[in-house]
Amino acid sequence: MLTIKNLHAEVEGKKILKGINLEINKGETHAIMGPNGSGKSSLASVLAGRDNYTVTEGEVWFNGKNLLELSPEDRAREGVFLAFQYPVEIPGVSNLNFLKTALNEIRTYKGLPPLEAKEFLKLTKEKQQLVDFHSNLMNRSLNEGFSGGEKKRNEIFQLAMLDPQLAILDETDSGLDIDALRIVSNGVNKLRDAEKSFVVITHYQRLLEYIIPDFVHVLYNGRIIKTGTKELALELEERGYDWLKEELHLKESV
Amino acid sequence: MINSNEIIDDIANKEYEFGFSTDIEMDIAPPGLNEDIIRFISAKKNEPEWLLEWRLKGFAAFKKMEFPKWQHFEMPTLDLQALSYYAAPRKKKQLNSLDEVDPELLATFEKLGIPLNEQKALTGVAVDAVFDSVSVATTFKGKLKEMGVIFCSFGEAVQEHPDLVKKYLGSVVPHTDNIFAALNAAVFSDGSFVYIPKGVRCPMELSTYFRINAQNTGQFERTLIIADDNSYVSYLEGCTAPMRDENQLHAAVVELVALEQSEIKYSTVQNWYPGDKDGKGGIYNFVTKRGICKGTGSKISWTQVETGSAITWKYPSVILQGDYSEGEFYSVAVVRNKQIADTGTKIHHIGKGTKSRIISKGISAGHGDNSYRGLVAVGPRAENARNFTQCDSLLIGNQCGSHTFPYIESRNKTAMIEHEATTSKIGEDQIFYLNQRGIDSEKAVALIVNGYVKEVLNQLPMEFAVEAQKLLSITLEGSVG
Numbered sequence: 001m002l003t004i005k006n007l008h009a010e011v012e013g014k015k016i017l018k019g020i021n022l023e024i025n026k027g028e029t030h031a032i033m034g035p036n037g038s039g040k041s042s043l044a045s046v047l048a049g050r051d052n053y054t055v056t057e058g059e060v061w062f063n064g065k066n067l068l069e070l071s072p073e074d075r076a077r078e079g080v081f082l083a084f085q086y087p088v089e090i091p092g093v094s095n096l097n098f099l100k101t102a103l104n105e106i107r108t109y110k111g112l113p114p115l116e117a118k119e120f121l122k123l124t125k126e127k128q129q130l131v132d133f134h135s136n137l138m139n140r141s142l143n144e145g146f147s148g149g150e151k152k153r154n155e156i157f158q159l160a161m162l163d164p165q166l167a168i169l170d171e172t173d174s175g176l177d178i179d180a181l182r183i184v185s186n187g188v189n190k191l192r193d194a195e196k197s198f199v200v201i202t203h204y205q206r207l208l209e210y211i212i213p214d215f216v217h218v219l220y221n222g223r224i225i226k227t228g229t230k231e232l233a234l235e236l237e238e239r240g241y242d243w244l245k246e247e248l249h250l251k252e253s254v
Numbered sequence: 255m256i257n258s259n260e261i262i263d264d265i266a267n268k269e270y271e272f273g274f275s276t277d278i279e280m281d282i283a284p285p286g287l288n289e290d291i292i293r294f295i296s297a298k299k300n301e302p303e304w305l306l307e308w309r310l311k312g313f314a315a316f317k318k319m320e321f322p323k324w325q326h327f328e329m330p331t332l333d334l335q336a337l338s339y340y341a342a343p344r345k346k347k348q349l350n351s352l353d354e355v356d357p358e359l360l361a362t363f364e365k366l367g368i369p370l371n372e373q374k375a376l377t378g379v380a381v382d383a384v385f386d387s388v389s390v391a392t393t394f395k396g397k398l399k400e401m402g403v404i405f406c407s408f409g410e411a412v413q414e415h416p417d418l419v420k421k422y423l424g425s426v427v428p429h430t431d432n433i434f435a436a437l438n439a440a441v442f443s444d445g446s447f448v449y450i451p452k453g454v455r456c457p458m459e460l461s462t463y464f465r466i467n468a469q470n471t472g473q474f475e476r477t478l479i480i481a482d483d484n485s486y487v488s489y490l491e492g493c494t495a496p497m498r499d500e501n502q503l504h505a506a507v508v509e510l511v512a513l514e515q516s517e518i519k520y521s522t523v524q525n526w527y528p529g530d531k532d533g534k535g536g537i538y539n540f541v542t543k544r545g546i547c548k549g550t551g552s553k554i555s556w557t558q559v560e561t562g563s564a565i566t567w568k569y570p571s572v573i574l575q576g577d578y579s580e581g582e583f584y585s586v587a588v589v590r591n592k593q594i595a596d597t598g599t600k601i602h603h604i605g606k607g608t609k610s611r612i613i614s615k616g617i618s619a620g621h622g623d624n625s626y627r628g629l630v631a632v633g634p635r636a637e638n639a640r641n642f643t644q645c646d647s648l649l650i651g652n653q654c655g656s657h658t659f660p661y662i663e664s665r666n667k668t669a670m671i672e673h674e675a676t677t678s679k680i681g682e683d684q685i686f687y688l689n690q691r692g693i694d695s696e697k698a699v700a701l702i703v704n705g706y707v708k709e710v711l712n713q714l715p716m717e718f719a720v721e722a723q724k725l726l727s728i729t730l731e732g733s734v735g
């Protein structure tokens with residue numbers, strides 16, 4: 001579904017991604033871990049099409065389409081969803097109106113008619129329950145004055161509503177207490193199926209106890225330096241990243 | 255791939271939708287401002303002597319005045335001698351019904367979405383259509399007449415209801431008020447007149463549609479609305495002009511008089527030609543609008559959506575003379591490209607227990623420059639006067655300007671005056687967030703802007719709120735991409 005080949009990207013003249021290779025198939029869940037500043041959010045931003053990043057080398061293919069040639073909105077309409085690490089607040093735009101607009105834009109792109117008000121509300125109710133999202137947040141302005149946890153739930157709620165093919169969750173666990181973490185993870189797990197893929201960015205393995213990944217990648221200094229299964233996450237939890245960095249330096253100095 | 259930096263910076267020049275001109279036979283006076291032209295206008299309109307006298311007094315006042323210097327923009331040079339002060343579509347004889355209006359004119363208004371044919375017209379809205387200097391048609395006159403409502407062109411009111419006109423003309427905006435009001439008094443062409451009798455709730459929206467067509471003319475209408483005791487009226491004006499390279503002056507005067515317990519709601523959707531992206535051409539919209547709440551418990555509410563004009567310069571104001579009277583000002587002013595707006599309101603609290611509410615939403619894009627200027631004055635008699643002012647600015651991009659000049663003068667200790675102001679910016683991260691959910695940049699801006707102006711648009715009559723929302727989207731189209 002998603003193929004990233006030798007992806008290099010920079011922001012404000014600074015090289016951030018330095019040759020990422022990653023293959024994600026339908027139905028798979030990949031975790032990306034790594035110390036702060038290693039480029040995890042940058043990778044998510046480049047995939048979503050944030051324009052302050054310049055891709056200097058490499059390719060990204062999504063369901064046979066050259067993702068890097070698509071506008072951010074078309075990437076979203078094709079089925080790429082990013083749950084932001086820091087969701088923005090948009091005063092004056094109600095959550096409900098925003099979601100209806102987003103959903104119908106995506107439907108129009110796919111050649112579907114807009115959802116009838118009744119169906120839309122039904123869908124909203126159903127998905128709200130999935131992440132225990134308070135219905136009184138629906139009529140509030142988008143994320144305005146939401147707590148950190150409410151913002152993160154809203155991201156996953158939107159994910160449930162928009163039903164993408166590929167969901168990238170950027171540190172969705174940060175800002176969630178243990179109960180909320182369980183609820184949100186359960187919600188995500190219910191959305192998992194053979195057709196959908198997930199990229200879960202985190203630097204705690206805690207989240208991965210709930211959302212069990214098929215693969216774990218370690219991103220360090222703009223590169224994937226190790227790939228393993230869920231056991232790798234546990235190992236990282238115990239030993240930290242330093243041993244990996246040392247391995248890397250050894251390799252590089254040879 | 256689209257670059258949202260470019261998106262925000264790049265102000266595309268969306269064509270002005272109403273920029274066509276109408277080819278029609280016109281009577282146009284030669285350019286020049288002098289007593290002769292004033293006498294000519296007055297004679298053409300068959301005016302009584304007292305009105306000519308009043309015009310001449312206006313002209314005398316005008317000659318003694320200078321252009322103001324306090325505004326937050328550079329005053330353009332106006333060659334008032336180069337303008338023609340009278341332009342009217344030529345008609346063969348007195349019109350007796352709508353069927354006799356020049357089909358070319360009907361077609362023009364049709365094209366603007368203002369059908370003058372009563373069958374096609376919006377139900378519940380009566381329209382007075384003003385083309386250049388004269389009113390060409392008023393719809394639903396008969397129906398209104400049954401209730402005693404007078405809704406006609408100013409010229410007609412002078413002929414048919416001279417006592418009312420004489421009593422109230424210049425009673426709110428005197429001919430000495432300011433240089434543009436003085437000029438208007440001298441050369442005003444036509445406009446609308448409304449009188450709502452005692453105890454009548456006007457059964458439909460009254461609306462005037464102004465269209466400037468002729469070249470090198472100024473437009474100087476006068477509107478006078480009187481709501482007698484316990485009456486209510488909602489009135490709306492709209493306007494457009496062809497695209498011309500020269501600037502055109504629009505110096506109108508609007509006077510509102512609200513008597514005991516009456517209410518006047520005055521809404522404006524202003525969409526004069528704004529000039530091109532380099533600031534060439536466009537209307538100078540220098541208008542004096544003022545209402546007086548004369549009666550106890552009366553109310554005047556101004557709502558304006560200002561999207562057009564090269565320069566918008568006006569302060570629709572309310573004098574709260576009657577005890578417990580109320581004034582409101584709701585405004586959305588949008589500038590983009592090189593447009594300038596210096597607008598706001600003045601509220602004079604004179605009677606006791608008077609209340610006012612000011613909600614101003616400025617939106618600046620491109621190189622536009624938007625100023626809110628407002629005065630809240632509380633006189634010594636205005637016990638327990640209340641004012642609430644909310645003044646918000648929304649910026650799109652980095653090159654636009656936004657300024658707030660609130661003035662407060664309180665001479666009564668019991669007055670409570672509240673002022674809140676915010677400035678926000680449509681950020682790239684907000685647009686990107688919406689893009690990431692499948693919403694393109696134009697829709698994203700529209701979504702944010704509509705949310706931002708909702709409180710003001712809610713004040714407009716329904717049909718017009720929808721129109722205004724569309725207009726805002728069109729106006730801001732291209733301001734981010």
Ligand SMILES: Nc1ncnc2c1ncn2[C@@H]1O[C@H](COP(=O)(O)OP(=O)(O)O)[C@@H](O)[C@H]1O
Pocket residue numbers: 011012014016034035036037038039040041042043052
């Ligand atoms: N807009 C930006 N301008 C300059 N540097 C940036 C910008 N965004 C991110 N960076 C830098 O890119 C590197 C990677 O950041 P990020 O992708 O956020 O890491 P992570 O998500 O793994 O913590 C960091 O060194 C960060 O400072």
Ligand SMILES: [Mg+2]
Pocket residue numbers: 040041042085170171
């Ligand atoms: Mg990050």
